[in-house]
Amino acid sequence: MAAEELRRALRGVEIEYENSLEEVILLKDVQKLILPSGALEGLKAGSSLRVYHWVAEKLLEKELAKPAEDLLDVKIILQLRWREKSNPAELQPLPRYFYLKARKLASEGGSELMMHLRDIYSLRLAKIMGFAAKRIPVSMVRNLTAEEEVFYGQLLELVNAWHEFVEVEGDGR
Numbered sequence: 001m002a003a004e005e006l007r008r009a010l011r012g013v014e015i016e017y018e019n020s021l022e023e024v025i026l027l028k029d030v031q032k033l034i035l036p037s038g039a040l041e042g043l044k045a046g047s048s049l050r051v052y053h054w055v056a057e058k059l060l061e062k063e064l065a066k067p068a069e070d071l072l073d074v075k076i077i078l079q080l081r082w083r084e085k086s087n088p089a090e091l092q093p094l095p096r097y098f099y100l101k102a103r104k105l106a107s108e109g110g111s112e113l114m115m116h117l118r119d120i121y122s123l124r125l126a127k128i129m130g131f132a133a134k135r136i137p138v139s140m141v142r143n144l145t146a147e148e149e150v151f152y153g154q155l156l157e158l159v160n161a162w163h164e165f166v167e168v169e170g171d172g173r
Contacts (some may be wrong), residue, residue, distance in 0.1 A: 002158060009150045016146065017097045022056040023068035024049050030064060070148075072105045077116050084123045091127055093141040099147040128152055132159045 030043040035055060038093045043049070048068060051059070059065035070076065072095070095101060099121075106114050128148060131141050132155045138144070144152055 002154065006154050009154065010147060013097070013146050013150055014100060017100050018052070018054045020097070021050045022053045022054050024056050024059055024065035025068050025108060026052060026059075026065050028064055072101050074109065074113055074116075077102075077105070077113060077120070081116050081120050081123075084120055088127075091141070091148075094144045094145050096146050100147045126147065128155070132156050133162070135159060140143065 026043055026045050026047045026049065028045050029104065031041065033040045033043060033050065040049075049065070056065065056067070060067070066070060080092065080094065102117050102120075106117055128141075128144075128151065132152065135156065138153055138156060
């Protein structure tokens, strides 16, 4: 029951991600680009565009554009893993939709990359569960990704329900 609710909420994050804006830089001149918001004409190579993620994916696929910011790669994943491991009490900053971006990278990468990603997932999960056990409000937990915000909110609800069940009424808390 709780797992199904979490899956639905995470699906909402996926939809949010697909419709988030992403900046790309055109690699070639484009005579006409038809977007949901209208048509753009006479676009020059080197121009920067902010488009929906799903549009950016199509432009990258057709080699018409490149991402304006660095994509996740093995080097970045190793750096993130090191920072996460080196700071056991704090979540390190990650891109807003890290898990969705990492999922795509993992499908293209090998088992070594997956091992490093799993380390990051486990390290962050342990920290998040520790915050929930202490019942820290979501607004006070820094550096959660969009996916983690959903998870943490639901986890905190479960922890609070548990405390309500086990605590004696009128114990002063």
